Amino acid sequence: GENVEQHPSTLSVQEGDSAVIKCTYSDSASNYFPWYKQELGKGPQLIIDIRSNVGEKKDQRIAVTLNKTAKHFSLHITETQPEDSAVYFCAAIGSGGGADGLTFGKGTHLIIQP
C-alpha cells in the first residue's frame, strides 16, 4: 500500500517568513495529493491539492509543488501570518483510488512566532 512520510513534525517560523513542509510517497501510481489544515478543536480543512499531471499550483500565499520522479511534494506558505498556525497534513491517493486509497502523513505543527 501507499506510505506517506511528512517532515518536519514541528516547524517554527517568524511572522512574515516562508514555511515549507515536505512529503514523500511510495506508490508511483499515486495521482492526487491534497493538503489539509487543522486548527485546534476543528476538523481538517482542504486548503490546496494537486494532481499528477501538473508540477505546481498556487492559491494566493499557498503553493504546492510535485516532483513525480522523486515522489515528493511540498507545501509552501509565503508571508506567514499568525492565523497560519495549525497542524498541516499531506495525503496521497494510491493506485486503489477513492478514500480507501487516501493515506495521510503524520502532520506538521506549524508555529508562527510574532
Add this chain to the structure above:
Amino acid sequence: SAVISQKPSRDICQRGTSLTIQCQVDSQVTMMFWYRQQPGQSLTLIATANQGSEATYESGFVIDKFPISRPNLTFSTLTVSNMSPEDSSIYLCSVGSGAVPAQYFGPGTRLLVL
C-alpha cells in the same frame, strides 16, 4: 461547498458502554466516510458509509465494533461499541466525490473513555 455537523461534539463515557455519533450534511453527497484521529496522531479511515448497503470497513476495523448506518444521502451514524480507553479519539465524518474523496470534514467528536 458542504457544511457538516456532528453530534455530540464531545463525550466522556464509561468502559463497556456504547456511543452513537451522528453526522449531518447540508446537501446530498455520494461519498461519506468515517475517520479516527488518535491524540496527536494522523487520520485513519474506519469505513466508507454506503447509502442503502453495508459499510465498507478498512483493515483493523469491524462492523461489530463500529456499526455504521446511512439511511439517506445526507445522514450517517457511527457507533463505538463496548468501549475501552483505547477508543479515546476524535471521530470525524468526511464527504467528497470521486475526484476529491475527502473534500470536507466535520468538526469531529472528541471521545474520552474512562
